[in-house]
Amino acid sequence: MTKKTVLLPLAAVAALSLLAACASGPAPQAAGSSAAALDAETMKLMQAAFRDQGIAKVDRIKQDLGQSACSSDKEPTEAVANEVMAQAKAAVKWPTGGQYIGDWKIGERIAQNGRGLTWTDSSAATSANGGSCYNCHQISKEEISFGNIGPSLYNYGKNRGVSSYDAPSAQAIAEYTWAKIYNGKTYNACSNMPRFGHFGLLDEKQMAHVMALLLDPQSPVNR
Numbered sequence: 001m002t003k004k005t006v007l008l009p010l011a012a013v014a015a016l017s018l019l020a021a022c023a024s025g026p027a028p029q030a031a032g033s034s035a036a037a038l039d040a041e042t043m044k045l046m047q048a049a050f051r052d053q054g055i056a057k058v059d060r061i062k063q064d065l066g067q068s069a070c071s072s073d074k075e076p077t078e079a080v081a082n083e084v085m086a087q088a089k090a091a092v093k094w095p096t097g098g099q100y101i102g103d104w105k106i107g108e109r110i111a112q113n114g115r116g117l118t119w120t121d122s123s124a125a126t127s128a129n130g131g132s133c134y135n136c137h138q139i140s141k142e143e144i145s146f147g148n149i150g151p152s153l154y155n156y157g158k159n160r161g162v163s164s165y166d167a168p169s170a171q172a173i174a175e176y177t178w179a180k181i182y183n184g185k186t187y188n189a190c191s192n193m194p195r196f197g198h199f200g201l202l203d204e205k206q207m208a209h210v211m212a213l214l215l216d217p218q219s220p221v222n223r
């Protein structure tokens with residue numbers, strides 16, 4: 001009798017755990033079949049876990065097309081990449097009065113300056129921000145401390161044959177360079193360069209000064 005009472009509960013436990021296994025069995029399959037559902041869950045989790053702090057607002061987790069297309073483990077398709085670049089180009093604000101070029105000396109200071117828009121020194125005015133260009137680019141030969149995530153911009157204007165701004169060939173280079181600094185995604189959908197104009201990190205005047213650093217034949221970059 002004792003044998004039977006012991007055996008029965010054991011069988012019941014075995015049956016229960018089999019049921020439990022069945023219940024949890026299909027779940028991973030269901031989740032795996034819907035990456036979109038998982039993305040939505042993750043987004044909910046992020047929204048609940050983060051809060052606005054200083055210059056970082058929670059709406060940063062909403063991605064625009066250029067960000068979502070380049071955040072996947074796969075490259076965006078050609079059509080999507082073209083759409084990202086087309087949207088970026090259509091939104092470029094060209095300089096007032098066609099004033100592409102400012103003062104390279106101020107441009108050098110902006111390129112050197114990494115201040116503004118950080119946790120501890122958010123600038124009240126855009127005009128106080130730096131561009132941090134040297135963080136990623138070699139620019140003038142005099143500055144030996146620079147990053148190399150981006151290509152060297154030394155001799156940028158000279159290499160592109162810009163000997164004077166008035167030359168018709170200089171116009172196309174100026175437009176390309178402006179668009180690139182305004183929003184790197186204009187010519188490279190998944191560019192890693194900060195979108196200086198697009199996000200208002202630099203204002204129009206500052207952009208013109210940095211343009212002069214790269215294109216002015218008198219700038220140390222081209223001498």
Ligand code: HEC
Nearest residue numbers: 131132133135136149150151180184188191192193194210
């Ligand atoms: C976080 C790194 C980073 C910073 C900061 C950065 N860049 Fe870039 N930049 C890149 C990368 C990477 C590329 C090349 C890939 C691409 O096309 O976006 C690039 C490309 C460029 C190009 C195009 C070069 C060519 O030969 O076509 C220009 C011009 C340029 N950057 C200028 C600037 C200027 C001016 C600044 C500062 C206002 C700056 N960059 C700041 C990463 C950066």
